Amino acid sequence: VSEVRAHNEDHPCRGETAHTKQHILPNFRLVLVGKTGAGKSSSGNTILGRDAFGAAVSQSCCKQNGEVFGREVTIVDTPGLFDTSLPDHIVKREISKCINMSAPGPHAILLVIKMGPFTQEERDAVEKVEEIFGDGAWRYTMVLFTLDSETGLDIQSELDEAGPELKEVLQKAQNRYHVFNNSQADDRGQVLDLLEKVERMVADNGGEFYSNYTYLQVEEMLKQRESKLREFYEKEMQKKIKAQKEQPGMKRRCQAEVQEVKRFFKALKTDVRHVVEQTVETDTMDDIQKFHMTLKLKFTP
Structure with a gap:
């Protein structure tokens, strides 16, 4: 050594x-x-x-x-x-x-x-x-x-x-x-x-990391997909919360259920970068939204 x-x-x-x-x-x-x-x-x-x-x-x-x-x-x-x-x-x-x-x-x-x-x-x-x-x-x-x-x-x-x-x-x-x-x-x-x-x-190298046209394109694509996926998660969360509140006889459990929904989607939104990194340019947003379900169990709040 x-x-x-x-x-x-x-x-x-x-x-x-x-x-x-x-x-x-x-x-x-x-x-x-x-x-x-x-x-x-x-x-x-x-x-x-x-x-x-x-x-x-x-x-x-x-x-x-x-x-x-x-x-x-x-x-x-x-x-x-x-x-x-x-x-x-x-x-x-x-x-x-x-x-x-x-x-x-x-x-x-x-x-x-x-x-x-x-x-x-x-x-x-x-x-x-x-x-x-x-x-x-x-x-x-x-x-x-x-x-x-x-x-x-x-x-x-x-x-x-x-x-x-x-x-x-x-x-x-x-x-x-x-x-x-x-x-x-x-x-x-x-x-x-x-x-x-x-x-x-x-x-x-002037304090810079390596980049080229491909990296510039990819970073822009990732940012766009992150934004769209966060928007998707936010809409899904609001739908889940609304559905929970509208269930009859659920008042006592409603607050706990809502908090759990918020926790779950907060964890998903935190890791959107991880999700979009697993995708390729030809994947559609539908593909990405389906793909996140295969990863959600790995997320932590």
């Missing part, structure tokens, strides 16, 4: 000097990308310090958040984007969900690569990242190398001896990289080092 930690500390992001001003971000949006089995979910768990993402191989994009070193960190894990066994229409829906979940745009795209030979699968994953996010995303990309155990690897030697394909990836990412040992998730120093590197990268 100490060897990896020392390596992480000794190789700051491009552009850092002794006089670099620290930009402390109150919140981070991070997207984990990379081939299946690279360690995306484990890295997300390491960052958040808990088992936020399931250990079993998942095929669906997932968003989790938590407070890490005084920062609100949101992580989007993207297993479905790189699973070659999935049908094309499922992959397209997962891409939409990834964009939705990371809107209005990620502060960093972490390209997760397992330390070792750079395989064809990993090359394909890099191409997929470029297709989804565009060439401009490289300014916001950092390579996250993962280790499974105490391997005793000399990280710098491994990178010096890397093939031209991996060196090209690092060059595109402006030589920004970090190393995680996910078998040592209790080493919180490696997480703090990563967050500080992301902050420096964001500072290099």
Whole structure:
């Protein structure tokens, strides 16, 4: 662990000097990308310090958040984007969900690569990242190398001896990289080092998160759908309350029933963003209103 930690500390992001001003971000949006089995979910768990993402191989994009070193960190894990066994229409829906979940745009795209030979699968994953996010995303990309155990690897030697394909990836990412040992998730120093590197990268990008035309369109769509869904919930709540009050012989229970209806719909309105993030552009409002019923049991007041 100490060897990896020392390596992480000794190789700051491009552009850092002794006089670099620290930009402390109150919140981070991070997207984990990379081939299946690279360690995306484990890295997300390491960052958040808990088992936020399931250990079993998942095929669906997932968003989790938590407070890490005084920062609100949101992580989007993207297993479905790189699973070659999935049908094309499922992959397209997962891409939409990834964009939705990371809107209005990620502060960093972490390209997760397992330390070792750079395989064809990993090359394909890099191409997929470029297709989804565009060439401009490289300014916001950092390579996250993962280790499974105490391997005793000399990280710098491994990178010096890397093939031209991996060196090209690092060059595109402006030589920004970090190393995680996910078998040592209790080493919180490696997480703090990563967050500080992301902050420096964001500072290099003028303090902005990554966005493009797609993200701008998606954010506008999400806001419109949030507004319409809140309006729908409000109307449904008023209908339920009216129906409760009109029931004969219910005066004694009426107040409790009304309060429960209000509580239920308040919980729904609080989580409309979660609902609309699960949808795609072609879904109608009827589709979305039906879809919320499949999620309501997960909501808390």
